[in-house]
Amino acid sequence: MADLASRISKPEEGAAPQVDDPTEGANSVGIVENAYDVEVKLADLQNDAESPLFSVQSFEQLGLPKAINDGLLAMNFKKPSKIQERALPLMISDPPTNMIAQSQSGTGKTAAFVLTCLARVDLAKPQQPQALLLAPSRELARQIQGVVQTIGQFCENLIVQAAIPGEVSRETGVRASIVVGTPGTVMDLIRRRQFDVSQLKLLVIDEADNMLDQQGLGEQCVRVKTLLPKTIQILLFSATFPDNVHRFAQQFAPKANEIKLRHTELTVKGISQMYMDCPDEGQKYDVLCKLYGLMTIGSSVIFVRTRESANEIQRRMEADGHKVSALHGAFEGQNRDALLDDFRSGRSKVLITTNVLARGIDVSSVSMVINYDIPMKGPGAGVPDYETYLHRIGRTGRFGRVGVSISFVCDRRSYEALSDIANHYGIDLVQLSPDDWDLTEKHVQDVIKSSRARPDYAPNALGN
Numbered sequence: 343m344a345d346l347a348s349r350i351s352k353p354e355e356g357a358a359p360q361v362d363d364p365t366e367g368a369n370s371v372g373i374v375e376n377a378y379d380v381e382v383k384l385a386d387l388q389n390d391a392e393s394p395l396f397s398v399q400s401f402e403q404l405g406l407p408k409a410i411n412d413g414l415l416a417m418n419f420k421k422p423s424k425i426q427e428r429a430l431p432l433m434i435s436d437p438p439t440n441m442i443a444q445s446q447s448g449t450g451k452t453a454a455f456v457l458t459c460l461a462r463v464d465l466a467k468p469q470q471p472q473a474l475l476l477a478p479s480r481e482l483a484r485q486i487q488g489v490v491q492t493i494g495q496f497c498e499n500l501i502v503q504a505a506i507p508g509e510v511s512r513e514t515g516v517r518a519s520i521v522v523g524t525p526g527t528v529m530d531l532i533r534r535r536q537f538d539v540s541q542l543k544l545l546v547i548d549e550a551d552n553m554l555d556q557q558g559l560g561e562q563c564v565r566v567k568t569l570l571p572k573t574i575q576i577l578l579f580s581a582t583f584p585d586n587v588h589r590f591a592q593q594f595a596p597k598a599n600e601i602k603l604r605h606t607e608l609t610v611k612g613i614s615q616m617y618m619d620c621p622d623e624g625q626k627y628d629v630l631c632k633l634y635g636l637m638t639i640g641s642s643v644i645f646v647r648t649r650e651s652a653n654e655i656q657r658r659m660e661a662d663g664h665k666v667s668a669l670h671g672a673f674e675g676q677n678r679d680a681l682l683d684d685f686r687s688g689r690s691k692v693l694i695t696t697n698v699l700a701r702g703i704d705v706s707s708v709s710m711v712i713n714y715d716i717p718m719k720g721p722g723a724g725v726p727d728y729e730t731y732l733h734r735i736g737r738t739g740r741f742g743r744v745g746v747s748i749s750f751v752c753d754r755r756s757y758e759a760l761s762d763i764a765n766h767y768g769i770d771l772v773q774l775s776p777d778d779w780d781l782t783e784k785h786v787q788d789v790i791k792s793s794r795a796r797p798d799y800a801p802n803a804l805g806n
């Protein structure tokens with residue numbers, strides 16, 4: 343990366359900015375090539391991780407009910423991805439065993455835990471909550487609910503309910519066999535006795551490192567767990583598990599089987615990671631506007647640090663004649679739902695957002711992610727946020743597709759933060775220059791106009 347030592351921007355002035363973290367409360371064209379292996383650690387060491395029993399080559403081998411297999415067919419899921427191949431047999435076998443599972447963004451973790459829920463619920467008791475899935479944002483909870491409904495579309499009597507603000511009526515409470523929610527709302531419903539958790543068999547926590555780490559959600563998840571049956575099977579999923587959270591995850595889900603990735607295997611090779619060397623903070627906006635034409639080839643997500651900058655960039659871009667949407671934690675739930683639905687359907691193609699959408703959101707048409715601000719964490723936002731970087735760029739390059747991420751740097755601080763992130767994951771970032779627009783366009787177009795992943799890339803494989 344170029345030397346940016348001489349470019350130091352002034353600190354921001356004004357009121358404390360509103361920062362969102364991701365913790366408030368389709369079918370694929372991907373080819374499945376399971377060329378790489380993962381580290382599987384079995385809770386019961388008497389078992390043999392290499393045994394064929396612990397890996398399936400097809401969904402049929404799992405012996406799931408026909409209705410579930412029909413759902414997979416309807417989704418055009420022909421072959422399990424690596425995480426599905428390795429995790430599913432362990433998760434659906436009896437006696438139920440906990441699982442801590444890691445695989446890269448966009449590799450099909452959702453279907454892995456959704457299939458486990460569908461395999462475990464007794465459809466003769468459709469209104470009795472039996473599986474609880476927790477996610478960090480309302481958008482992700484709704485998305486997971488949609489996946490359960492789609493894969494479970496032929497399961498008679500299946501009722502799935504979202505436990506997010508505004509979705510559960512006070513009169514009826516929770517009346518579903520599978521419940522997908524955010525921890526705060528779930529906690530409220532249990533406290534108000536509107537959610538009978540006495541017969542829950544399964545607790546799934548998606549984005550588990552984030553859910554167990556953050557003060558607010560970590561505490562909430564622990565409190566929710568204390569109210570659940572002691573024998574409940576716990577499944578923790580994420581693309582990232584920093585060591586400290588991983589240790590806590592092992593206490594939270596004792597005696598778990600584990601599927602882990604090596605540090606350097608965390609990035610998705612289908613995502614071409616680039617950075618734009620902007621002259622200064624003020625000119626980032628002009629660079630963004632120049633990129634606009636490229637951003638609309640597919641769909642794009644622009645990540646900014648604060649809600650205020652999301653609003654401000656939206657205002658300026660619209661004033662400059664560009665069509666963009668902004669979504670962040672200050673919006674009301676239903677408004678957020680409508681905004682994301684517009685983006686999913688392609689009615690809006692450029693979404694400006696905060697970390698609230700950094701994790702989990704699956705929109706296959708996203709071909710570009712822009713880190714307008716490098717993700718930072720810690721006191722005074724002084725430390726690069728390695729995990730959030732990976733989750734943000736993972737909104738593109740889903741399930742074997744290709745995509746581009748462009749991170750804006752404009753001063754020593756942002757440059758060093760991005761260098762740290764690159765070193766942390768062993769990534770070589772391609773440098774783009776705002777002075778050579780033809781070359782920038784070529785770099786970006788070469789990737790997003792190619793419809794296939796590079797031949798050396800085994801899409802959807804863990805550890806690719």
Ligand SMILES: Nc1ncnc2c1ncn2[C@@H]1O[C@H](COP(=O)(O)OP(=O)(O)OP(=O)(O)O)[C@@H](O)[C@H]1O
Binds near residue numbers: 368423448452706741
């Ligand atoms: N076996 C499969 N065959 C084809 N497509 C699949 C298969 N499994 C999952 N997919 C598709 O892959 C995409 C990504 O899956 P998913 O959203 O579960 O990723 P993830 O691993 O949870 O990612 P993240 O870490 O970002 O949350 C989805 O669009 C999903 O429909």
